[in-house]
Amino acid sequence: MDEADITEAGANQPDLAGLRRAPSQKRSRERVERMLTAASDVIAEQGSDAMRMGEVAERAGVSIGSLYQYFPDKGSIIRTLADRYNTLGRDCIEAELADVSDADGFRAAFGGLIDTYYELFLAEPVMRDIWSGTQADKQLRDIDLVYGRVNGEILARALKRVRPDVDPVEIDRTAFLVMSLGEAAMRLAISVGREEGDGLVEAYKQMVLGKLLSM
Template structure:
């Protein structure tokens, strides 16, 4: 089964059509839960003909896969924005809190995509899509930590970034299945875990305190 888009949009009009297709698919997934919407349902929701859909995607699976790619692509952008921000331990605490708020809502808004991502992870032919984003996110986490503490070895920063990513994904995947109160509690627990993990590596000794 072909899962790649038939063609990439080259013009603004084509991009708008693809956006309509993906937006419609995401709305239907949110409504229907884990059941993938049909190509006909996506076309009707988008106000397009089925033929228009097939100009860009060979099947509904390819649409869902593109949605997963778009979902994954949010994380490098959000982390990279923090890497560019002022880097101190104090600003890191606030930046981490704000970042966690953003990604938590990203999970919550697309909770029904989680089974799709799990399926991709288990598919040997598709797993590389997840891994590419994982590696990018880990590298950006490491860059963020190294900017705050230039003395932190890259190997350690990379290991910490890997733990942040894995623990964060597991915690938020669990959280989206709970009620809103439990979701918020798990999000707060995750922030506590991240800070406990990271601060010992970022809080540099004060040279003025040595006697």
């Protein structure tokens, strides 16, 4: 999934986490999109720690006052971008698992999802930067937790179709844990060398599939 996909997905979501106020008119929405694009460029080039509100406003072609109308600080920009990536991930998970009805289909769909997520983490410097700082920011952790639960519910629905014989409470609990651990696995994989990271992702995938399909 490339930057155009992310921008298009985010443009259809007016109520973004971190916004001081939601843009109601097309012109305002376009202005906010320019701000987020500018912020993404800065983060990709310099990292979020180096991002400055003045530079974001300058690159977006807006006044600093206009930027502050929507984003009170750089943390709110980062949380909005995090929400955007999380929403994109949720939609991807939902689409991939929607038609799963048997163990073989689940194995293929889940394995493909993990590979896609890993490639996204590797390919998107903004995504890597945001997720690397999640544990140090309570609001980002809260966003992460919300989406972990949502993604766990999506996974649980697919599992219940595949394993109708298993206690649904156990499925719900396990699915939530699997999706939450998946984020941690991705962060670990991108913090080491590529060869080791590939091996860690594959180990996570096999470990999870073995657990989910043998409950």
